[in-house]
Amino acid sequence: MKLKIINPNTTWSMTEKIGQCASAVANADTHVVAVSPRMGPASIESHYDEALSVPGILDEILQGEQENVDAYVIACFGDPGLYAAREVARGPVIGIAEAAMHMASLVGTSFSVVTTLARTCNMAWHLAERYGMKRFCSNVRACDLPVLELECPGSDARRIITDECRRALAEDGSDCIVLGCAGMADLCEEIADAIGAPVIDGVACAVKMAEALVSARLATSKRGDWARPLPKPYSGVLAAYALN
Amino acid sequence: MKLKIINPNTTWSMTEKIGQCASAVANADTHVVAVSPRMGPASIESHYDEALSVPGILDEILQGEQENVDAYVIACFGDPGLYAAREVARGPVIGIAEAAMHMASLVGTSFSVVTTLARTCNMAWHLAERYGMKRFCSNVRACDLPVLELECPGSDARRIITDECRRALAEDGSDCIVLGCAGMADLCEEIADAIGAPVIDGVACAVKMAEALVSARLATSKRGDWARPLPKPYSGVLAAYALN
Amino acid sequence: MKLKIINPNTTWSMTEKIGQCASAVANADTHVVAVSPRMGPASIESHYDEALSVPGILDEILQGEQENVDAYVIACFGDPGLYAAREVARGPVIGIAEAAMHMASLVGTSFSVVTTLARTCNMAWHLAERYGMKRFCSNVRACDLPVLELECPGSDARRIITDECRRALAEDGSDCIVLGCAGMADLCEEIADAIGAPVIDGVACAVKMAEALVSARLATSKRGDWARPLPKPYSGVLAAYALN
Amino acid sequence: MKLKIINPNTTWSMTEKIGQCASAVANADTHVVAVSPRMGPASIESHYDEALSVPGILDEILQGEQENVDAYVIACFGDPGLYAAREVARGPVIGIAEAAMHMASLVGTSFSVVTTLARTCNMAWHLAERYGMKRFCSNVRACDLPVLELECPGSDARRIITDECRRALAEDGSDCIVLGCAGMADLCEEIADAIGAPVIDGVACAVKMAEALVSARLATSKRGDWARPLPKPYSGVLAAYALN
Amino acid sequence: MKLKIINPNTTWSMTEKIGQCASAVANADTHVVAVSPRMGPASIESHYDEALSVPGILDEILQGEQENVDAYVIACFGDPGLYAAREVARGPVIGIAEAAMHMASLVGTSFSVVTTLARTCNMAWHLAERYGMKRFCSNVRACDLPVLELECPGSDARRIITDECRRALAEDGSDCIVLGCAGMADLCEEIADAIGAPVIDGVACAVKMAEALVSARLATSKRGDWARPLPKPYSGVLAAYALN
């Protein structure tokens, strides 16, 4: 199967890392393609950034449908554009927050999310509610690290995040940790070893869930509010998004 | 005060109607400006349309900030881009679903939303949850009318909507009705007379709530996740959205 | 329009303060009348006090209906008698806790209530639930100040409350503060300046919401459980409450 | 033990019936006293009636405390004044809706409430939520019978209520029925026989729960918001309610 | 009436203590029989132990039905096998967690559970949710005492538990305490005296509730999912459990 993993920001160093982490857990017969959109923000750290990442994501989905992609992963912990993407894709579309939280609920009775900036914690809580995972989420904790700090070779991010994960176990009484940023995907195993508890990376989880759905021959239902959008005119710089 | 009301779709006949309904309830010293964005979908009837209406809305907000707008209303029942808009506006930003549901909860112990297409009902439920209004919402009902049917002079929309409102009172046991589309704003009084119960139009409610907030000198808190977004590069056709 | 604001306790110094705060935010064409009932407790600090404040409130509402009052505000943070008042008033009746919490949810993603005595915190939580605002309420905090301490010229109340508001922002992670007592209405602006975040006073909010409802021509629905009570005999000292 | 059961309305024929039903299930060493207050509404069918029944109830509680009453039952399905009564009574105070719903949850996995007028259904839902019993309540159904119709010898109430109970089992999928009015207490056994499912009468349940609490030596905690109210002046016709 | 109280573990010293505590609060005409099953774990401290205590409990229920038992109490704070037992018993079956939590909600507005091992806290939360009591439960606290430590004459358990109860009142803001283990039943009065707040022991509460139900002639509804199980073959060492 062909799996397209979309890093919704335009920072390609992160896209490559995400692609490597995805490939590392993918089945042998899964062909992983990792991309960043051709427009949008360099990182996603606000509702504003998130909203403006969606046109680029949908552009990648529309292209993917031409390229016979079997499933998509949206690799930002806010799961931007997830429902819109499901409307236009034939195969499954999985968000990494969605996948990580679902998986975490199978591995422990409670998880803490450890993410970058405090201002994004509320978004994570909102997703936990949307996915039914709020009852398993004991806390959402920020490291006060901007997203792109994770891409800086000499940064102290690794240590800061590991420390916050350790505190999460101790203070929140959680059984496991969900990493709250796609840019942390490569730290998963190392932190798990350091803290002695399961650490869940949404990139890996989303890849496995997308594979699972395709393998079980399950695709998005087209009966409800994820049906294909009605054709209509689009204007201005978005004119090309008109479907038919 | 200067109030900008944004119809997030690009159908200007609807924009004018919304502007008139807004002006009709506004205080004497409120200057209402009604606009449609310069890009985006002709109507909003899916997650896809909604997501792609947001760049146009934010463009209008950014412009509004240059024009000393005191408050904004987003006049689509999905309240697209509401949180992103709050991050970049100095004054209050109110969504019409948000305003209508809050007001409805002061007028009755339960309301039914009557909207256009069935595929959008789930979005209304999602907003009701987000705003804490789910406990007051007894049902969300669709009329199976496309949004732009409301703009057709000879259409039967008026009768169809009134009938659905009547059924809502009878079958849902609701005390009042929330109109689920900005394009229904002009029908509010007529339907209320016909069914003998309060009918709540979000356009009017949002105007009054925006005025109330400005008058009480309350603006969006900049402490939490509605703080101003961090400056960062934006690329491609969205490059102009970069803040500083 | 004529707006009657009822301070449900019999302490007229507080009533005057409430009247001034209400007038300060009211529209130019709103005539504000502030009253205390002719019976009941000197302050409201328990379920017992609250229950026994309601006959006085309803007495004021029944009188108001004779005097063509257009809307009422009940100015005690427990919103005593709110639903009973709605049954007998033609126009809207707004509680200050109700108004403050709704407004707060438009201004921030979470609020802390700062109130007087710890024994009333539970009542505030109960109202937050009733109004659907529990999801926005991160904490209800008490200052351990009796209500009437707020009326003592030389009291330290101002400082104590400001300090508690500051702690609320820091410890609860809230974006804004809701003042949990009508007697704090005059402190609103000062505290906001001191703590650098929106502070919401229910008296001002309720006045603006009552005006908004009247201006949008929305009155209490008479279809459900807020319909006018059935006529029936009342006996003893309450005999005069019999409606016809 | 001495148990005072208060019928909060002033219709003494109902009070006698309630007293008989209470005595029928009470332990041999329980002395049941059934009373109506000396002021208030002839029946309780609105928020207005309910609010105005509370001064009379509290008057009976205050008297009871002089008479060494060990426990109280408030015998109206709205449980009026329950929390206020708990603040001033030394021993337990139990509401009949509270008792019936708790007991019902031990007897079946879901119950339907069958009550008098539709306008009171919302109150029953509110109590179900307050007591944590909403998850067991599958429906609240009205018979469109005014409360005092239950006191009319030739009325058809018995048949109408039994029919509604039968419909509740069939249509709501409930396991058992909760009678939603103290005036139905004498019908309990007869309806249970007729419909072949448990029928729960709050009067009997509240008596048994009050006895159980006293026997287990459990009284209202005086640490939280049910602590004794602070002493303070009361004015007007309510002056006598001032505690010291 | 004949009441069988089942200690689901096989530690008979605990069974005797439970029997004494039950008899101490039972009505004069209640004949209490306390038993442990003839198979199963020596104590219940995990989902594994709990699941494997159920065959023994059901064995006692099946026997009890031969012996005309009128009501049963399951005396382990996890309420193991409660719903299965209700399916096969004619009379009421009450769990001690269930009874304690219900009673606690009548005595205070919030309770803390104080239990043995931290790993069982989650089970208590789950039961609180199941019984609708989550809204009253402010915390579940563990003493890090293995269950059987409570049976050791020289143990420090009494002091440790009392201290934890005291901390619960101070830190959780609870009004009362629920003892989270049947083995603590004999400490109830002593701790209540020590901490000055109601302490609720599920053994006593369950006995009183079982008596109350029998006295009010209420038995498990046989209409829903607590109906008698369908007859079918059972195999292996469980063959004797086949009903007919």
Next chain:
Amino acid sequence: MKLKIINPNTTWSMTEKIGQCASAVANADTHVVAVSPRMGPASIESHYDEALSVPGILDEILQGEQENVDAYVIACFGDPGLYAAREVARGPVIGIAEAAMHMASLVGTSFSVVTTLARTCNMAWHLAERYGMKRFCSNVRACDLPVLELECPGSDARRIITDECRRALAEDGSDCIVLGCAGMADLCEEIADAIGAPVIDGVACAVKMAEALVSARLATSKRGDWARPLPKPYSGVLAAYALN
């Protein structure tokens, strides 16, 4: 990897069918072993049956741990013994209701469960709540088919279930169907074709999720209430369950 799928009832024709359905979706390198326990009920249709299926399930898990099983699936829609199993297994244990509901929430915005007997519907609702999936579950519907009817060659079960699934889509407004019994696993594809919407079989989903977890190197956290049970004596016919 080695995956053991346990049919908790002792009907081996069903076990074989389950094994075939599991193998059909398993990865090429997954070795599926399907078993029934050596003790317990012939089918599971009550809380009683379910509770008594658990000793057999745990026996299979304990054996599996000797046989280096990598992951387990419990193939009964009540997910009996799931948490107990997680405590004693090293690798993941997945229930089929759990897996089906999680997967369904990725495929549609709402699902209906179609199960066998009405008396088990409540159990499905309980699981939906436990897994956080209640918000996606629009209904649980019974076909009034005993479980073993699914094993009868000439039965009309296939048609009855398909008809109920069709009704579910029409009446519940669901986007997809979850089959509520392991014995329906082989009907999945056929019904999906007949009704034109995704049909989710928990056996297939649980196999894929177990593979996904193993492949992502995620195992049950041993920090919380799924830690290995403490060693202790077990007595009677269950003596062999004692761990060390």
